[in-house]
Structures are given as structure tokens and as C-alpha cells.
Amino acid sequence: MSTQPALELRDLRVAYRVRGIDREVLRGISLSIQPGEAYGLVGESGCGKSTAAFAAMRYLPRNGSITGGSIHFEGQDITSIGDDEIRELRTNAISMVYQNPIAALNPTIRVGKQVAEVFELLGKPSDEAHDLSLAALKRVQIADAEAVLERYPHQLSGGMAQRVIIAMALASNPRLLVLDEPTTGLDATVEAEVLDLVRELRAETGTAVLFISHNLGVIRTMCDRVGVLYAGALVEEGPTDEVLHKPNHPYTVGLLRCIPRGGLHKQTDRLDTIPGTPPPLGATLPGCVFVDRCAIAKDTCRTTPPNFVELANGHRARCAFHEQAASMPRAVDGTRSSGIGNSASSSSELLNISKLSKTFAQDSGDVRVLTEVSLSLRKGETLGLVGESGSGKTTLAKNLLGITQPDAGSVITLDGKTLGATLRDRSASEVGAVQIVFQNPDSALNRRHTVMRIVARAIEKLAGKSRDEAEDTAQVLLNDMSVDPILHSVKPTQLSGGLKQRVAIARSFAGRPQLVVCDEPTSALDVSVQANILNLLVDLQSKENVSYVFISHDLGVVRYISDRIAVLYLGRIMELGSAETVFNGPHHPYTEALVSSVPAIDGSQRVRVRLGGEVPSPANPPQGCVLNPRCPRMAGSGVEHLCTSVEPDLVEAEPGHFLRCHIPLAQLRQIQDK
């Protein structure tokens, strides 16, 4: 193995040409990855991390160009080498794993042929390539590899497709593996398995890794060193533990403070935020890139770009005042004075869902997406809804809202009164009482309407006010959401993600709702903005005594904001209880697997409990308990015969804690305590 770094970027500058003007995306970044090392590049959207990843492969979009600096692979300058040489490197030495695995495969060619293509490029004849493809798929732990070879990409699940991509990437035994957000969009348990796989294979082959992610927890578990990217510049770099435990740049400090970690709860803590927004693409920044949002910025920071300050152990930070970073003042006060949850436990019942089922008719037969879901919600309470793909949580939300109609026999009561099955059956006040905050603020706001029109119109229709009255109320409502009056006449395309989401939230509150469904409201936002929105939602809850059904795949967020949590699997509630109980256990085997698959930032590693196999199709649920083919606790529990034949009921195992499992709670407590 050579002693040269596997990858080295020296003062690399990259620009994109948009509407005729070159805009700088990477502002002279320098980093080096040693052979066998795993380096994580972390940052929020627009920081340029994907660009850096593709630059390592010498691959830029049509309008991109390298405007300065150089890229070195194993000591060789590859910045301007010819096409043939780059192709040779891509075939043999450097491989990539992408963010959207299914889209990364040709939809009209069978998977097997696409994998074989890699081997053919390595010079193998086609029959040998076929055998090698089979072996490659088995190496990434795809059961039934022969069948998968014959499939088309659209027939694969996200996790399976990503394994195929990894198989293709490792086929050539590369010396450098670049992974660009490889698990974003995958379910938590699937993500954990893919990351486990990458870790194992890396240990096996000793390849160097460049790992791009916005998720600090994932970086923590995968990478030896980490670099923090902001606005196209590297602001801090060092061994992962060092950087995450002793951050020395205000941005890193701020980022870490925004994340809702275990132990924080909405009742007592407020999340810190990073005020402002990142600079627009290609903006000229004469001084430090972070200066506009920095809590400890001085005048010199605006005019002179800081140099890197070397700290211990190869840890360096690009801040002239780095000693003050860790203790920099918070943007938001850390403690919450008004206790919320207290009122929730004693207030009256607001929502009651009884035996909610939803069946979809499809050509191949009926598919039951939700099966007799029953739960209740008190006023001012937040119910977290957790579940992976196919769990039915989105369907549940749509039925609650009246967008889709549940099956006969389903009853939803709000404040004592039965709600109409669809929107048409509900009065204006009933519609206004149950609202939603959508995941994607770009899609949720009409981009041709002004902010004022969006909110005022909602008030007009739901609160029954006249146009002028509605505009006045909208003004007040938007101000409460910290949307400045100057922005009221602006269209959503000019707002940042966080501002858009605030407008969307203002619109949801137009009719003084009693229940708001939050469907992944922060998943499309950067971490720093997410904290902002979460704080807002909690403030609104304490002010208006509104209840939330909070859907999210981010277990850390759910734990922070929920009073109680319901865990869904294949359209059934598996567990229902207080947030702490559901998280800490003893809990349902599925919950156990889910919780253990989340990579924690502080490094505390739970024992990984794995689920076998894949999620079954809702059209064909397993006999007995729907989890039984994959349940990690079934074997040796003594009740296997029940698990495979009888579906357990949702029973109250202890006060306020419901479980759908044949294994008694006491036994679970015993097993899971180990």
C-alpha cells in the first residue's frame, strides 16, 4: 500500500454556470484521506459536499468547472488528465455509491446485466462476469441473489437497490470508495443494515472512504475523521470524537446544539438555533464565510478570511477566536419556563380513533393498509407516530384529515362529536379544527401566491372572516411566527426553507385548530432550521393548547417532542405508551430493533438488535403476529407457536403502556436488560 494519501484536495475551487454567470461552489478546500481511512464530510444543504464527492471522481455537471486548485489520487495529479486515464481510474481504483439507488440504475436493463457490466469493464468475458455478479450480490448479503439478478430496478426496494450499488462499487476492489448520502431516504432499520454492511466490507478490503452526509450521528459511527463544510469552505476538521466532543468553530458548536439529543425534552429544554440563512450560491464572501450568522463575530472577521488554527491530534479549526466558540452565547434561551406536559396529563380527551381500517382496491386484489387502529389523544398532548415504509402512518394521517375515506366501521370523534368521514361531510369549523403541516414546504405553498394571500385566504374560509378582517388577522398571525411584515407580499420562492415552513404553519393555524397533524415537518429542512421550527411548534402548543400527531422517521426528534408515542408496523399499532417508556424499554421487539438502529452522536452504542428479511407486502401479511418472520425475540421466547398462528391483541401491559406481543412484559424486561 502506498504511503501517499488516497485522496488529496489542494485548495480546490469549483464553480457552476447559472444563467450565464459562474458561481463559486467550492472555495478552495484542502483535505487529505490516508489509505484505509474513513473521512466524513458533513454539512447542510448547499454547502458543496456532493460537489466535493463528485470532484473526487473528476465528474462535474455540464455547467460545472474546476476554477482552481488540484485533485490528487495516490499522489498523482488527476485534475486535468485525459478522459481515457480518468476512465481507467473509475474502472479500477475509485468507485461511488449514490443517494438514490433505484434512480441510479437503468430502468430498462435487468439488474444482473448492469452488475455484470462492471466486470466486463475489468476485462472478464461475459459468462465469467455473470458468475462474478452472482458472487458480488451474495457478498452484500442479498438472499436469493439469482432471482435479484433477473429483476428490473423498479422491482427492488430501496435497501436492496443500495446493496446492488454497493456490490457494483466494490467489484473492482477500489482503493477509494466515495459514498454520497447513501442512506438518506432509507428506513432506519434498513439504514443501519446498509451502514453495517459498509463497515464490514471496509474492514475486509481496507479501502479508503469518503463519506458524505448531513447526519452527524451516521458520521460518528462510520468515520475516523470528519470535515465540516459551510458555504463551500472547510471550517473545521479532525478526528471524529475530537470534533464532536470539543468543537472549536462556532458553526460546529451551533450545529451540535441544534440537535435534539437523548435527555432533552420539550417540557424543560428549548433547542438552540443558528440564526439567519446560508449565503446564496456563489456569493462573494471577502471575510469568514460564517460571519453573518456567527455569535462571536468581530469586525476583522468580515474583512479578512481566517486561517486554520492547528489544535491537538490533527484537529484544526478555521476561526480566529476559536477559544470562545464552545462557550459562545446561545441564540435561544435553553430552558423552558412554562411546563407543558403537566397540563396535558390532566386535560380532557380531544381525539378518539376507534377501529380505523383502510383498504385500497387494486387490480391484484384488496390491500389492507390499516387494520383496526384505535388510539386517543388529550388536549394539548403530542402523540408521536413512528413507523417505517408500509407502516400506514401517512394513510392514518390522511384519514384523520378527511382527505381519504376510512373503511366502514371506523369512527373518529373530535371533542365528543363524530367527525364526517371525508372533507365534504365536515363543516368549515370541523375542517379548520383538524389541520396539517406538510413535509415539503416547496410543495405545500402555491408558488404563485403571496404569503399574505396564502394565510389570509385560509382565515377567510376557515374562520369565516371578510377579506379585510382576514388580512389583518393574517398580519398578526405571521408576526407571531416571526415572519417579518416586509415579507408578506413576497412569493414563497424567495423565502428560505425555514421561512416557508413558518408560513405553512401560520396557514395551518388560521382556523384555530385543535389538532394539527405534523407530517415530517422538519425532514426537508437543515438541522439548524429544524430546531427553529420545533421550538415554534412547541411554543404554539403551550399557547393554544393544541394537540399534535407528530409523524417522523427521526427518532431523536420524536422523542424530544412527544408526550406519548405509537409505533406502527404493517398497519397495526405495535406499541403505545409514554415517550420515555417506549424509548427506554422494556418495549416491543420491533421498537427495540428500531431504537437500536439509530446511530447516536454521543457515541453511546445500544446493542444492535437486527430484524431479518424485508418488510412484507401489506397485500400478503404473515400469519399470526405480522412481525413473526423477522422478530428478533421470537426464538427461545417459549411462545413461538402463538406468534406464528395467532395475532396478538393490543393489551395494556402496565398502566398507560400498551403492547401487541405474545411475550409477557416481565419476560421482555428480563431479555432486554442484558
Added chain:
Amino acid sequence: MTTDTLKQSAAAERKKIRKERFAQLRKNKAFIVGAVILTFWVLCALVGKFLVRINPDELGFLNGVETDLAPNATNWFGTDSNGRDVFSRVIVGSRPIIVMATLATVLGTVLGASIGLVSGYLKGWFDVIVMRILDAISAMPVLVLALLALSAVGGSSSVVTICIIGFVFTPIIARTVRAAVLNEAELDYVAAAKLRTERMPHILFKEILPNVLPPIIVEFTVRLGYAVFAIATLSFLGVGVELGSPNWGSQVADHYNLIFSGLWWSTIFPAGAIATLAIGINLIADGVTEAFEL
């Protein structure tokens, strides 16, 4: 950042984007050429009649002017078989075709957009039936339909021509709008509108329509070119435009046989006019399409 600078940067950003878009359009040479051509012909259509020196209908042979005279100092484009001045007939002939093409395209766009909006939004059986009917309509060549309809009415009605072409455009535009609406309707703001008790007319025209205007505008400019194509061909075949006013198609029809004896001007000039008008509109449509794609 203070809110002042926030607002300033938002407005400045908006202005910058618009400026950059226009700069790109201006730099597009093809677009400029197309705009020049179209402006020229539109001017001719509007005021040509008053500016030509020789009366386009004046039968020259009555005044001793030769028929089939080659282009010369008096008759820049020569004279046709009836001694009429080809130049003035070409200039004045721009009016019927431009007026009819515009009206037909507007008709088709309004009808097509409305159908596309409703069909794309409602989906279900309505959409299936409407799409089948539209498929059937677009299965027939416009020419055949036009010939039949025009013969039914006697052969020379501008109104019927406009209607026929408008109806034939409707399925094509409806299909484009429907596709755009299918995508838009998936977005959450439509669900949000339903969640504040908005009814279908509001959702279609106030929520969705503003967002599908770009493809509608693009289709309009493209269809305009085809309208010119269709009207020219119909008048060449002897139907579609009232007799009396000079029109390019019938000019070509009347004189094309003379080409083979070398008397080219009475055919080639009107034919060239058709070609330049069609190409000019197409260049504009091309520029508009590109501008909206970015």
C-alpha cells in the same frame, strides 16, 4: 441579517433573475430574427393595405399593364396572370392568414386548456372518456376534416376554418395541459386548498392554472405556427378563405404551373412569404420554450 437587508436581497434577487432571463432571450439570435420577421408581417397585416402604392386588386390588363411580367422597377415582384401587382398582393395577403391563425390558436388554447385542466384534476372516468374522444379526434388528419367541413358549408368560410383548426388543436393542447395538471395536482398546496373547503372551480383556476401557464404559453406559440401551416395549405387547396382578398395560398395555387415554364415570381414570392412567416413564428416559439425551461 436584519429584515431590511433580507427584504432588499429578496427583491434584488427577483430583479436579478428577471434581468438575467431577458439578457439570455436578447442574446438568442434566433429569437431576435423571429421577432423581427413577425413584427414585419404583423405590420403588413395591420397597415399594409394603406401603404402599398399599387392596388392589389387592380386588374392590370385593363390598364395596359402586361400580365406575367417579370419583376421590374414598377412591379417589384412582377405581375401575375391577371396583371395584378404581386408585391402589393403579397403584402396585403398577410392579413387574412395572420388574423385567422391567431383566432384559431386562441380558440384551441382556451378550449384545450379548459378541458386539460378539468380532466387532469378530476381523473377517473371523466378523464378516460375525454381522453378517448380526444384520441379519436386527433386520429384524423386535420386536412381531411377541414375539407369535409368546408365543403359542407360551400368551401369558403373563414369562420368554419377557424373553428375547425381550433377544434383540431384542442386535443393536443388539452393533452399537454392535462399532463402538467396531473403533476401539479400531486403537490401539497392542492390538498391544502381542499383542507380549507375550497371548491373545484377555485382550485382549478385560482390555484392550479397560474402554475401551468408557462406550458400553455409555450403551446400557444408553437400552435400558432401550425395554424399558419394549416391555413396556407387549405387556401392552396381552394378552400377556407373567402375569395376576394388576396391570400398567399390561392396565389400559389393559381400560378404554380407557370414555374415549369420559367415564370416563377407569381408563385415563389407568395410561397416565400408563407415560409418566412411560419419560420419566424417558430423561432419565437423556440426562444420562448428555452426561456421557460431555465
Added chain:
Amino acid sequence: MGKYVLKRIGLALVTIFLITAAIFFMTHVLPGNPAERILGNTAERANVIALEKALGVDKPLLTQYWKWLSDTVRGDLGGSIQFSVGAIGTEFGTPVTEVLLPALGYSLRLAAFAFIFVVPLSIAGGVLAGVNRGKKIDRILTVGGLSAAVVPEFVWAVILAFVVGVQLGWLPVNAYPDSPDPGFFTVIHHLILPALALMLVLFGYISRIARAGVIEAYDSDYVRTAVLKGLSQRKAVTRHILRNALLPTIAVVASQVPYLIGGLVAVEIVFNYPGFGGLLLDSVNYRDYPVLQASVLIIGTVIVTVQLIADVLFAVLNPRIRQKLEQ
């Protein structure tokens, strides 16, 4: 899969049926009837009525339609009203088949010639433009192609006839060769100009769709994967892009057939070609119902058949649809 094909064939037949019904009833709305046309305005009323009876146009519309339909299915398309031999009152009228088939043959020759050359050329042009997106060759092909497509066929016909045929004398301007027994190559030689007029119009649309398909594939994630695997640009194009780009092109090629038919009419007139187009025009003018209906039937059948083939081909080549159908 087979079920899908059968379903489509059934639908196609229904469409054809609807088309003929529509045309039949539409044409019979035309003022003036064939009897008057043949005998002239000054004819005796009694004679006109007698002729009407002989021609069968005095019966109610539905009866006429039913008779026509049943005759057609048996292969008897009736007798042309224009081209008639024999005295009034006797069975006359050159069988429509006799009138139409030769004309159809000529038109088919011309159309096939144009199609066979233009489809591969436009696809190649579109792919070339797409692969070289933004460069000069792309601009020339795209702008040139679409500009040519917007100019009516008869204008091209006239310009080509004049410039190439008369002034330069390179190619003959009569599409129908004079010599009594022309060889294959002579026939082709005479068809070049009229075919060119058609091709210039067809090229633009087909190449534009092919280009769009190539561009969409080029920008896709899976082509990026192919390139990052180490495939050369050329291999990525042939192996990954063409396959995906050609799918939408099939649909467009099928949709061009109606326009092709329309263009045939104009081009045949300018080049004095005894094809189908001129016959159609005349039958409208003379109210020759049998010929008109038969012509429309043929046009409808051709278009619907082409659409059917395109749909089936598309389903076969697109794995997602193929699988859905096979379930």
C-alpha cells in the same frame, strides 16, 4: 400480454367504426346530391328523382349507412359516382376498388419512400443533436429542423420544384415518369423531389423527440452511474441512452402518420402525381360518396393500425408496462 393486444385491436376496430359513422353522417349533410351534380341544374325533376333512386340516395340515412357497412365488410365498396359508364337507370359506376387501388398504390410508394428515409435520418439527427447539446451542430439541427417542419409541404414542393427542378435541372419535376415501362430506379429518381418535400416537414418533429429523449437520458442518474463505472461516453450512449430515448420516439413516429397523409394531398397536386390525395379532393368536390367513404375508411384504418402497432411495441419494449400486463 396477448390479452392486452386483443383489447387494443378491439378498441381499434371500434374507433374505425366510429370514424366511418361520423364521416358518413357528416358528408350526407353536404348540400346538393350526386344526382343533381351528374345531370346538372337544368335537368328534369323526374330524371333527377329516377337517378336518385338508382343511386340509392333517396333512402333514409340509416338505411344507406347500413347498406354501405354490410357491403364493405363483404369487400364491395360500391360504385364511384364520378367515374361512371353506362346509361342512366342501369347498374353503373366504376367499382370504387378499381378507382382507389391504383391511386393508393402510387401514394403508398411515395409515402413509403419518404418514411423509410426520414425516420432513420431524423432519429440519427436527433441523437446527434442531443449528444452535442448546446454546441453549434445541435443549434443548426434543432432550429433548422423545426423551421423546416413549420413550412407547409406545398411550399417546399414549389420551391424544390423551381430551384432543383427547373433552375438547376438536377431532378425531374414530374413524379410520374413518362416512359411506358419505367424501371425501378427511374421511378425512384422521379419520386425524390416530392418525397423530399414531405421529408423536410417530418424531420423536425421526429428529431426533436429523439433529441429530448437523449437529453433526458443524458441527465439521468443511471447514465451518471454508467460513466462513473468507467464507460466511455460513446458506450454510455449506445448501451444506455439509445434504448431509453427510442421509446418516446416510437410514439411520435406513429403520430406523424396523419400529417403525412395531409401532406400527400398537396405534394401530389404540385408534382402532378395520380395518387390518392387528388382523388380525395375530387370526391369531396363531386360529392362522390362511395369514393369518399372508402377513402376515409382507408385513412382511418391506416392511422389506427399504425397507432396500434406503436402501442404494442411500446408495451413490449418498456419493462415496467410489460410486467404490469403479464401479472
